[in-house]
Amino acid sequence: MKKSKLIGLSVLSLASVGVLAACGNSSSAQKNIQFSIPTDVASLDTTLLTDQYSYDVAGNVEEGATRVNSKGDAALALAKSIDVSKDGLTYTITLRDGLKWSNGDKLTAKDFVYAWQRAVDPKTGSEYAYLMGAVKGANDIMASKAAVNTLGIKVDSDTQFTVTLAQPTPYFKFLLSEPVYYPLDQKVVEKYGKQFGTTSAKMVYDGPFMFTSKNGWTGTNKKFSIYKNPNYYDKSAVKSDEIDFQVISNANTGAQLYKQKKLDFTLLPTTDLINANKNVKGFTVFKQARTDYIEYNQSGKNASSTDAQKALANQDIREALNLATNRKEVVQTALPDSTPATSFTPVGMSKTASGEDFATYAKQDYTYDAAKAKTLWEKGLKETGLTKVTLSFEAAGDLAPSAATANYLQTSYEKALPGLTINLKLVPFQQRLKDAQNGTFDMILSGWGGDYAEPSTFLQLFTTGQAYNDGKFSSKAYDKAFTEATTTPDVLNPTKVDEHYKAAEIALYQGSYINPVDFQANPALMNPNIKGLEFHSTGLAYDLKTAYLK
Structure with a gap:
């Protein structure tokens, strides 16, 4: 443990x-x-x-x-x-x-x-x-x-x-x-x-x-x-x-069973299925407080190679990967009705003391910039003494949105970042959970849904030593911000709490410690x-x- x-x-x-x-x-x-x-x-x-x-x-x-x-x-x-x-x-x-x-x-x-x-x-x-x-x-x-x-x-x-x-x-x-x-x-x-x-x-x-x-x-x-x-x-x-x-991993099967009145509820996780079923009676979209994000192995252990460890320990390389992530196209291609992530804490989950959505208040500049990504990538390779690098990218192959997201990003990353090879590793969802827990990955597509309606349900994940900090990074600025948000005397001052949580989001962004991809929605037939x-x-x-x- x-x-x-x-x-x-x-x-x-x-x-x-x-x-x-x-x-x-x-x-x-x-x-x-x-x-x-x-x-x-x-x-x-x-x-x-x-x-x-x-x-x-x-x-x-x-x-x-x-x-x-x-x-x-x-x-x-x-x-x-x-x-x-x-x-x-x-x-x-x-x-x-x-x-x-x-x-x-x-x-x-x-x-x-x-x-x-x-x-x-x-x-x-x-x-x-x-x-x-x-x-x-x-x-x-x-x-x-x-x-x-x-x-x-x-x-x-x-x-x-x-x-x-x-x-x-x-x-x-x-x-x-x-x-x-x-x-x-x-x-x-x-x-x-x-x-x-x-x-x-x-x-x-x-x-x-x-x-x-x-x-x-x-x-x-x-x-x-x-x-x-x-x-x-x-x-x-x-x-x-x-x-x-019923456990139905094939979403097409689920949609057909629904239409045959053999199912009363099934998720629609692909663009094709959503487009084909938007006019079906019972189509609905559930907005979960959930974020899909990429974790980088920064532990120095269990990576696929020494070069992979060296690369992902470099902030410029991680930032390049973040900048090479076209979140808008990911959503259009793989995650319809979801929205591009602008922070780790998702929209629609909690409000600040002033009544503003916390995700809006804490928004960071997670943008797509292929030119800047290439520049930082080349800078990072030079800093690490590498001319090229191969990274494994793991995702749940039995969850259609995850597989589609990973497939899209594999192609776009290799196109945007010269010298990068992505080895895609699609595994069952339960295996993905185990590999994340054990830290046996280079990059892994993870997801987190809020357990309660307050930012700490997300932001506590990445304090130093926390079990769900799968990438094993440590940020003094992040730890300080989270501690101040969750301990007295500021814990009883909602405005101060908001400020500290926002500082934690800033630390995540500035260190490129993780890569938020989307705020997830779940289209379904019910x-x-x-x-x-x-x-x-x-x-x-x-x-x-x-x-x-x-």
């Missing part, structure tokens, strides 16, 4: 949340919602899962103290009440009476303490443990400087626990809705050990839905179903008895007879709790 560092967090500005409750007159061909995702589920272990598609499933069968509702608020869920001290440092969380896991076990405050301690324990290897950095003692535990039982959470009774924060975190209730904060049934986790969450049978559930022995997830199968959880405290609000999932499905631009994208077919 790569050590995570998080000194603190800051002030929340809520992103917009759309409630999808479209009406239609046509009848559906099947009783249950048929929902598709484009790639395999990696895990149901909420401490360990990292990708959006696993979250889309797990977030509907699991739940925490809070759950983001249709208005975008962190509403009470397993918690009956949450009391916050005047100084913002102490949260007393009282659970609902009679909570149960799907196997009938009582769900108590001890389940939260166990889960949180497991998450921050370095032995667990949770990549999302950094979100626990708001809790007192978490950072020292993650750095192996303290025992897990020093974490700032303690049981008061079966139905109450107290959390002490490292410093005021105004959006802590939103963090409580994140998977890494969910409770766990210790008995079940210890029964299955490392196999916990690797199949639906090796789990228990506390959310609106649950897996059963019927049509379960085996870890590799492409079709599975979730069922209404009879032990869920709010089961009367759950509108569907069963929802069926049966107009689906009502009650909630789309969130951050966190759980598709909340099916109240979804049903009319």
